[in-house]
Amino acid sequence: MSSTTASSGTGESTTTSSGTSASAVASAVASTAGTVLRRALPDPAGPGTVLTLMGRVEQARQLDGLAGALRRVIRALPLGRSRDILHGRWLGHPVHPLMVQLPIGAWTSSAVLDWTPGGRRPATFLLAVGLAGAGPAVLAGLVDWAELEKEQARVGLVHAALNSAGVACYSASLYARLTGHRMRGRSLALAGMCAVGAAGAVGGHLAYRQAAGANHAEAVPHLVPPGWQPIGRVEEFTKGAVDRRRVGDVAVAVVRGTDGTFQVLADRCSHEGGPLSQGRVEDGCLVCPWHGSAFRLDTGWNRTGPATAPQPVFDTRVDDGRLHVRLRMPPPAPH
Numbered sequence: 001m002s003s004t005t006a007s008s009g010t011g012e013s014t015t016t017s018s019g020t021s022a023s024a025v026a027s028a029v030a031s032t033a034g035t036v037l038r039r040a041l042p043d044p045a046g047p048g049t050v051l052t053l054m055g056r057v058e059q060a061r062q063l064d065g066l067a068g069a070l071r072r073v074i075r076a077l078p079l080g081r082s083r084d085i086l087h088g089r090w091l092g093h094p095v096h097p098l099m100v101q102l103p104i105g106a107w108t109s110s111a112v113l114d115w116t117p118g119g120r121r122p123a124t125f126l127l128a129v130g131l132a133g134a135g136p137a138v139l140a141g142l143v144d145w146a147e148l149e150k151e152q153a154r155v156g157l158v159h160a161a162l163n164s165a166g167v168a169c170y171s172a173s174l175y176a177r178l179t180g181h182r183m184r185g186r187s188l189a190l191a192g193m194c195a196v197g198a199a200g201a202v203g204g205h206l207a208y209r210q211a212a213g214a215n216h217a218e219a220v221p222h223l224v225p226p227g228w229q230p231i232g233r234v235e236e237f238t239k240g241a242v243d244r245r246r247v248g249d250v251a252v253a254v255v256r257g258t259d260g261t262f263q264v265l266a267d268r269c270s271h272e273g274g275p276l277s278q279g280r281v282e283d284g285c286l287v288c289p290w291h292g293s294a295f296r297l298d299t300g301w302n303r304t305g306p307a308t309a310p311q312p313v314f315d316t317r318v319d320d321g322r323l324h325v326r327l328r329m330p331p332p333a334p335h
């Protein structure tokens with residue numbers, strides 16, 4: 001009896017001891033993870049490790065040689081009118097974020113099925129579907145990337161490198177599955193998902209913090225003073241030239257035709273903010289000096305990309321020898 005009690009007592013003591021040490025380990029891991037996260041993420045004291053790292057990538061001039069060579073190759077691709085389709089001009093905003101839905105959705109579903117009983121074959125099928133969908137999404141992304149400014153292009157290179165690593169992992173995973181190495185295939189798919197997830201975070205930085213793909217003329221209707229505004233005497237504007245003036249806080253590009261008529265667009269290009277007043281007039285359009293988007297002078301419509309959004313346009317009238325402009329609002333939608 002006393003022996004059983006002693007033995008039982010020893011067992012409880014062992015269980016309690018191992019339970020205590022497990023909870024100590026869990027608490028140490030949680031505390032370390034908390035410290036790492038606190039340092040990695042921005043807080044009121046500063047940007048944190050991740051944003052500091054992204055800031056370094058934005059300033060990494062070492063990437064410019066590679067970016068320049070790749071940009072030249074992409075711009076030389078004989079894509080013709082498909083280039084604007086890949087930019088998303090037909091959609092009114094970049095098409096790349098839409099096209100990545102297929103591979104990401106397929107790969108995420110594949111990851112779930114990979115760890116579900118009976119999911120082996122559909123997981124492999126979805127992984128292959130994701131790889132097939134990645135091609136067009138990559139092409140659209142590259143075409144957009146080739147028209148970005150330097151800081152954005154550097155971050156875009158990291159985004160592309162992580163996505164390439166993801167695609168390589170998924171390709172190797174597919175090969176492993178087809179040659180009977182299922183566990184290796186699942187592990188490679190998990191590695192691919194991590195790489196693609198990191199690429200998504202970098203893409204978010206590129207789109208939301210660096211405003212790549214955003215409409216850079218969106219703020220104009222919120223900033224321009226309402227009603228007619230004088231911007232200069234008629235004789236100040238040279239016939240056949242493009243001048244820059246301000247309407248409140250908004251810069252505008254003023255085109256005085258050879259016939260003396262005026263056409264006025266917001267100066268800051270909707271694509272990346274280039275100065276349209278330094279552009280050229282061509283075939284009824286004002287062509288941006290940075291990446292060549294052409295905006296119709298009469299409507300502001302983006303006739304060719306890479307801009308996917310039109311340019312705010314102003315009505316004009318001459319009163320008492322002075323040119324007045326007023327932002328033209330879009331017509332109300334039909335009922």
Ligand code: FES
Binds near residue numbers: 288293
């Ligand atoms: S800034 Fe890129 S086309 Fe104008």
